[in-house]
Amino acid sequence: MIDATLHAPLASTQPSAYFREEHELLRRQVRRFVDAEIKPFAGAWELQGFVPRETLRAMGRLGFLGIRYPSAYGGSELDTLGSVVLAEELGRSTFSGVAITVLVHTDMASVHIAKAGSIAHKERHLADIVAGRAITALAVTEPDAGSDVKGIRTVARREGDAFVLNGAKLFITNGVHADLYCVAAKTALQARRSQSISMFLLERSTPGLKVSRQLDKHGWRSSDTAELLLEDCRVPAENLLGREGEGFYAIMRNFQNERIVLAAMAMGEAQAALELTLDYVATRKAFAAPLYDREAIRQRLAMLAAKIEAGRQLVYHAAFLDAQGIDCTCQVSMAKAYCGELVNEVMYDCVQFHGGMGLMSESAIERMARDARMQSIGGGATEVMLEEIAKRLRR
Numbered sequence: 427m428i429d430a431t432l433h434a435p436l437a438s439t440q441p442s443a444y445f446r447e448e449h450e451l452l453r454r455q456v457r458r459f460v461d462a463e464i465k466p467f468a469g470a471w472e473l474q475g476f477v478p479r480e481t482l483r484a485m486g487r488l489g490f491l492g493i494r495y496p497s498a499y500g501g502s503e504l505d506t507l508g509s510v511v512l513a514e515e516l517g518r519s520t521f522s523g524v525a526i527t528v529l530v531h532t533d534m535a536s537v538h539i540a541k542a543g544s545i546a547h548k549e550r551h552l553a554d555i556v557a558g559r560a561i562t563a564l565a566v567t568e569p570d571a572g573s574d575v576k577g578i579r580t581v582a583r584r585e586g587d588a589f590v591l592n593g594a595k596l597f598i599t600n601g602v603h604a605d606l607y608c609v610a611a612k613t614a615l616q617a618r619r620s621q622s623i624s625m626f627l628l629e630r631s632t633p634g635l636k637v638s639r640q641l642d643k644h645g646w647r648s649s650d651t652a653e654l655l656l657e658d659c660r661v662p663a664e665n666l667l668g669r670e671g672e673g674f675y676a677i678m679r680n681f682q683n684e685r686i687v688l689a690a691m692a693m694g695e696a697q698a699a700l701e702l703t704l705d706y707v708a709t710r711k712a713f714a715a716p717l718y719d720r721e722a723i724r725q726r727l728a729m730l731a732a733k734i735e736a737g738r739q740l741v742y743h744a745a746f747l748d749a750q751g752i753d754c755t756c757q758v759s760m761a762k763a764y765c766g767e768l769v770n771e772v773m774y775d776c777v778q779f780h781g782g783m784g785l786m787s788e789s790a791i792e793r794m795a796r797d798a799r800m801q802s803i804g805g806g807a808t809e810v811m812l813e814e815i816a817k818r819l820r821r
């Protein structure tokens with residue numbers, strides 16, 4: 427018979443050496459919000475293809491959108507582990523489209539304004555970003571350049587006190603509904619590729635900035651994804667984020683945080699899938715006994731639990747090092763590669779143990795398996811992460 431203690435909270439809810447009281451408080455608050463304000467409604471958001479602005483504002487009011495930002499703008503000045511908590515708990519929601527909508531805003535796009543923006547940019551936008559009144563998108567990827575960021579072709583030509591941007595951006599999360607876009611463009615076509623890119627802040631109303639398509643996609647269906655066109659898009663020179671020619675380095679620096687966050691989100695997804703599947707196999711009977719009574723199934727789930735714990739600790743460790751300001755590119759790449767692959771392994775087995783029900787749109791695991799597919803591709807595909815690790819293995 428099934429052992430009832432199986433359903434006791436698993437590792438991510440247990441005390442951890444990495445987290446302080448403020449992290450645990452945040453975890454409890456986000457988990458409550460996910461249960462009350464996301465899970466009951468997100469099925470409808472999957473169908474409409476975006477998260478309602480009111481939900482994002484509610485998260486802003488609770489402080490979830492500014493956990494890393496200065497208190498002067500309404501933020502709570504937590505560290506990388508705070509982002510990990512947010513990402514893990516949103517990942518556990520089972521609706522990764524909602525998770526990515528929020529995390530692109532908090533940890534991937536607005537970061538360019540918070541870190542490289544001028545005082546005027548921050549004064550104008552950060553309080554709104556923290557409150558969820560202004561939602562941000564990051565536009566780097568293009569039809570001909572994804573993993574290879576240096577290969578982008580969007581050009582920003584200097585004309586007097588402005589830059590004129592021309593190009594196209596693809597797969598831009600929050601791109602349909604964003605208020606602010608952090609856009610990568612080439613400002614120096616003759617320079618070394620790593621010194622040719624600059625970042626710009628574009629407001630939604632900027633003439634020449636167009637959402638050319640809202641993209642339909644396999645997973646993350648409650649997050650909006652856009653193709654953008656920049657046609658003679660005139661941006662005041664003061665909208666340069668950071669120094670001209672330093673955009674590539676800014677993108678690479680922010681990738682460290684982005685990858686930690688994606689890996690944490692993946693481990694939240696994996697944990698939720700494991701818990702759902704444990705519940706399912708506890709009650710589903712075949713051959714006169716619950717599926718959990720089959721050694722083949724429970725041992726497989728036990729191994730997945732061990733791997734999820736390993737992945738989680740790898741993420742926590744990378745986040746801890748990052749929070750100390752220690753260069754941890756290797757650990758971050760390991761976490762992203764390992765967790766991005768692991769979450770797909772977990773989903774595969776969890777669908778398997780749901781049997782036919784695992785393929786039905788009405789079951790959460792079907793959606794979760796689709797959502798997880800992105801984790802080994804976005805924000806640094808597994809192969810790219812393995813190259814980062816390999817470079818550092820040889821001394």
Ligand SMILES: Cc1cc2nc3c(=O)[nH]c(=O)nc-3n(C[C@H](O)[C@H](O)[C@H](O)COP(=O)(O)OP(=O)(O)OC[C@H]3O[C@@H](n4cnc5c(N)ncnc54)[C@H](O)[C@@H]3O)c2cc1C
Nearest residue numbers: 564565566567571572573574597598599803804805807809
């Ligand atoms: C739903 C969704 C949301 C996204 N959101 C954003 C966003 O908000 N902003 C943004 O700028 N971008 C976004 N992206 C883009 C995403 O980051 C890219 O898709 C990703 O970086 C991979 O780039 P690519 O699709 O051009 O694949 P490519 O670069 O063409 O690579 C294809 C595949 O080749 C392999 N590969 C690539 N490089 C190597 C290598 N060096 N060695 C070995 N194998 C390799 C990998 O398996 C990779 O998946 C999003 C994408 C999707 C699908």
